[in-house]
Amino acid sequence: MTRRQRRMLFVAAASLAAIGIVVLMLQVFQQNLMYFHSPTEVVAGKTPEGARFRLGGLVKTGSVQRESGTLKVAFRLADCEHEVGVRYEGILPDLFREGQGVVVTGKLAGGGEFVADEVLAKHDENYMPPELAESLQTDTGHSCAPFKSLETL
Amino acid sequence: MIAAAGHFALALALGVALVQFCVPLWGLYRRNGACLAVADPAARALFVIIACAFVLLTVAFLRNDFSLAYVATNSNTLLPVPYRIAAVWGGHEGSLLLWMLMLAGWSAAVALRGASLPADVLATVLAVLGGVSIGFLAFILFTSNPFELLPTVASEGRDLNPLLQDPGLIIHPPMLYMGYVGFSVAFAFAITALLHGRLDAAWLRWTRPWTAAAWMFLTLGIALGSWWAYHELGWGGWWFWDPVENASFMPWLVGTALLHSLAASEKRGVLRSWTVLLAICAFALSLLGTFLVRSGVLVSVHAFATDPSRGVFILAFFSIVVGSSLLLFAWRGHRIAAPVAFAMFSREGLLLLNNVLLVVAALTVLLGTLYPLLVDAMGLAKPSVGSPWFNLTFVPIMLPLVALIGVSYLVGWKRGRLQEFRRAVAPALVAVVLGLSLPLLVPGSQSLGVYLALILGGWAITTAVAELVRWLRLSRRPSRAIVGMCLAHFGLGVFTIGVTLVSHADVERDLSMKPGDTVLMSGYDWRLLEVLPVSGPNYDAQRGTIEVSRNGDLVARLYPEKRSYRSQPNNPMTESAVDVGITRDLYVALAEPLGEGAWSVRLYYKPFIRWIWVGALLMAIGGGLAATDRRYRLGRSLARDGLGDDLAATPGALS
Numbered sequence: 148m149t150r151r152q153r154r155m156l157f158v159a160a161a162s163l164a165a166i167g168i169v170v171l172m173l174q175v176f177q178q179n180l181m182y183f184h185s186p187t188e189v190v191a192g193k194t195p196e197g198a199r200f201r202l203g204g205l206v207k208t209g210s211v212q213r214e215s216g217t218l219k220v221a222f223r224l225a226d227c228e229h230e231v232g233v234r235y236e237g238i239l240p241d242l243f244r245e246g247q248g249v250v251v252t253g254k255l256a257g258g259g260e261f262v263a264d265e266v267l268a269k270h271d272e273n274y275m276p277p278e279l280a281e282s283l284q285t286d287t288g289h290s291c292a293p294f295k296s297l298e299t300l
Numbered sequence: 301m302i303a304a305a306g307h308f309a310l311a312l313a314l315g316v317a318l319v320q321f322c323v324p325l326w327g328l329y330r331r332n333g334a335c336l337a338v339a340d341p342a343a344r345a346l347f348v349i350i351a352c353a354f355v356l357l358t359v360a361f362l363r364n365d366f367s368l369a370y371v372a373t374n375s376n377t378l379l380p381v382p383y384r385i386a387a388v389w390g391g392h393e394g395s396l397l398l399w400m401l402m403l404a405g406w407s408a409a410v411a412l413r414g415a416s417l418p419a420d421v422l423a424t425v426l427a428v429l430g431g432v433s434i435g436f437l438a439f440i441l442f443t444s445n446p447f448e449l450l451p452t453v454a455s456e457g458r459d460l461n462p463l464l465q466d467p468g469l470i471i472h473p474p475m476l477y478m479g480y481v482g483f484s485v486a487f488a489f490a491i492t493a494l495l496h497g498r499l500d501a502a503w504l505r506w507t508r509p510w511t512a513a514a515w516m517f518l519t520l521g522i523a524l525g526s527w528w529a530y531h532e533l534g535w536g537g538w539w540f541w542d543p544v545e546n547a548s549f550m551p552w553l554v555g556t557a558l559l560h561s562l563a564a565s566e567k568r569g570v571l572r573s574w575t576v577l578l579a580i581c582a583f584a585l586s587l588l589g590t591f592l593v594r595s596g597v598l599v600s601v602h603a604f605a606t607d608p609s610r611g612v613f614i615l616a617f618f619s620i621v622v623g624s625s626l627l628l629f630a631w632r633g634h635r636i637a638a639p640v641a642f643a644m645f646s647r648e649g650l651l652l653l654n655n656v657l658l659v660v661a662a663l664t665v666l667l668g669t670l671y672p673l674l675v676d677a678m679g680l681a682k683p684s685v686g687s688p689w690f691n692l693t694f695v696p697i698m699l700p701l702v703a704l705i706g707v708s709y710l711v712g713w714k715r716g717r718l719q720e721f722r723r724a725v726a727p728a729l730v731a732v733v734l735g736l737s738l739p740l741l742v743p744g745s746q747s748l749g750v751y752l753a754l755i756l757g758g759w760a761i762t763t764a765v766a767e768l769v770r771w772l773r774l775s776r777r778p779s780r781a782i783v784g785m786c787l788a789h790f791g792l793g794v795f796t797i798g799v800t801l802v803s804h805a806d807v808e809r810d811l812s813m814k815p816g817d818t819v820l821m822s823g824y825d826w827r828l829l830e831v832l833p834v835s836g837p838n839y840d841a842q843r844g845t846i847e848v849s850r851n852g853d854l855v856a857r858l859y860p861e862k863r864s865y866r867s868q869p870n871n872p873m874t875e876s877a878v879d880v881g882i883t884r885d886l887y888v889a890l891a892e893p894l895g896e897g898a899w900s901v902r903l904y905y906k907p908f909i910r911w912i913w914v915g916a917l918l919m920a921i922g923g924g925l926a927a928t929d930r931r932y933r934l935g936r937s938l939a940r941d942g943l944g945d946d947l948a949a950t951p952g953a954l955s
Binding site: 168213215216239241242 | 534644660664667668671672681682683684685686689692693810811871872873874891892894895896898902
């Protein structure tokens with residue numbers, strides 16, 4: 148092989164490898180994307196079946212129930228229109244409390260209940276994830292009223 | 301008073317920066333030596349003025365001057381003094397002022413050490429730095445002025461976010477910014493090379509120490525951030541692939557590539573325009589990081605800004621700087637390219653491979669960071685990319701890189717010889733033994749991937765030692781650059797081992813415990829003795845006492861706390877407690893009271909996690925050694941005698 152042929156071969160092999168890697172990466176990328184949905188979308192059945200996704204809303208006042216002696220907890224997550232039951236086992240973040248916004252990650256189980264494996268709460272009292280704040284806005288641009296924490300936005 | 305003086309200092313600084321930018325460039329255009337000479341004093345003056353502004357803001361914090369909006373939002377009379385000083389950069393406006401102070405500091409350092417540079421080169425470098433300063437000063441003055449007054453003086457401040465009240469915060473941002481901003485010097489040198497259409501060995505020798513110094517600070521900054529997240533967030537994690545972390549990690553990856561391509565360019569005159577492109581990209585990513593973190597598009601403790609005009613300003617500034625640099629590169633880049641052919645099987649070939657891997661790694665991180673933002677911005681959906689994706693793509697790219705390090709010592713410049721590989725047998729054997737035996741210390745870590753990664757980590761360590769020994773035999777005192785390189789590679793090996801073991805074999809248990817309960821986990825007995833109220837200077841807390849023992853012998857007594865800061869009673873904080881060890885950390889966090897005296901408690905067994913930060917620290921020390929190599933000082937005296945020009949025209953003259 149001449150020097151030129153060798154170089155061509157090298158370039159060809161390198162580009163093939165690069166294309167292969169990119170294709171593989173994009174595939175993995177697609178599989179690992181997670182989407183954000185609101186309780187309304189869950190109730191309307193707009194969420195993908197069997198896939199993990201992120202659900203955001205406000206913890207309904209009076210809905211948090213703990214099983215004594217364990218870390219199991221159940222609560223209802225609501226936006227301005229609908230609510231979804233959430234089950235979780237584990238430690239809740241410092242800022243988790245009723246009436247506040249949280250984002251949970253997990254899957255829908257049977258009976259329209261959401262089983263979460265991760266619960267994230269706001270970083271401080273005045274802060275809310277933008278996507279959550281946005282999904283809680285009504286068409287008129289006002290956030291739904293009963294929740295004090297939204298007024299600061 | 302402070303507000304007026306600070307405001308005035310910032311405005312004055314903007315004026316000086318304008319002079320530093322415009323006058324030398326005009327002098328360059330008109331070949332006017334007097335105009336060129338303005339750059340040096342302007343850069344020094346700029347530093348003094350910014351330092352004054354910074355001191356003024358610090359004084360405002362120390363004196364609890366709540367007439368300043370920034371002080372009132374980020375401090376409190378109860379805040380201890382060290383945190384009051386750290387609070388200067390605890391918020392958006394002050395952290396930008398710190399950014400600016402660092403930039404002015406680096407510019408002044410270039411001016412100070414630049415006596416040996418040709419006058420026109422020094423003037424251009426400082427002018428470019430002046431241009432960047434203009435952007436940031438305008439940003440501070442027009443959108444984020446820390447000296448803004450409140451309409452009425454506040455009686456009490458809102459306090460620093462409790463998450464940030466930690467020793468880690470005092471040093472993490474300054475280190476990180478030193479790194480970010482340090483790449484502006486390499487960037488300024490790159491733009492200078494393009495403007496002058498000349499890139500020679502002397503240029504490379506000037507650029508290398510600055511890049512190594514910036515890289516050292518960035519490494520330290522990232523490691524400190526990771527350490528802070530580990531013990532402060534209470535989740536026991538050391539890296540989350542959070543967009544904010546990625547924002548600092550991308551410049552690090554490209555900066556690492558730049559360090560290596562600079563070496564290839566200097567030794568063999570190859571990859572020169574590529575080096576310039578990397579220098580531009582490293583700084584562009586630093587700016588992008590600033591944009592991501594400061595514009596409020598991201599969700600994190602770091603995202604202070606909610607004012608959209610700030611985001612627009614940074615984005616515009618970013619586009620101008622990066623766009624014009626890339627245009628300049630497209631226009632003038634060919635002038636500095638040297639058509640030097642080189643073999644793949646040579647040191648420079650392997651350095652190219654190193655660069656490809658690092659840049660691909662940076663691109664995967666960039667994709668994972670920006671894709672969700674772009675999709676969201678187009679209003680299509682709100683996706684997020686989790687850490688599984690980063691782990692799946694990033695690790696396979698990094699492992700070959702770690703393997704490559706040991707090989708690169710064996711392959712000479714110009715052309716490698718296979719006979720040299722005999723030298724690798726002993727290090728390889730030691731690495732295999734190390735890789736196969738380490739999992740014996742850590743239960744639950746036996747898997748093929750773990751063995752492979754550990755052997756590669758061991759390989760990076762043993763080959764670095766072997767290389768250092770070889771240099772010691774060759775010459776009694778190897779240069780600091782060599783020692784630094786070996787130390788950094790050694791550190792990467794240590795880091796790899798730490799990451800592998802802690803990722804595969806850490807044990808986490810969340811459970812409900814009552815005083816008196818004992819749990820067996822990872823061979824240790826964890827016993828909750830009591831939970832009692834305690835008070836700190838500006839908080840009240842519930843403090844738990846947990847005794848960890850092994851086979852009846854007490855190993856550690858840990859005091860995790862649940863704090864409630866008086867200024868923000870609805871914002872409880874988890875203060876974890878850690879028993880630090882070489883081969884494992886024992887980590888306890890109190891989560892919340894469950895009633896009837898029970899608490900939810902989080903226990904962690906973290907094998908070899910200290911190795912991560914020790915490895916990073918070794919890398920940073922290595923970078924520091926390389927930056928202070930004697931050769932660069934020699935290079936200055938060479939340049940002074942006029943010998944520094946175009947040495948690269950005769951490749952090998954330096955090696």
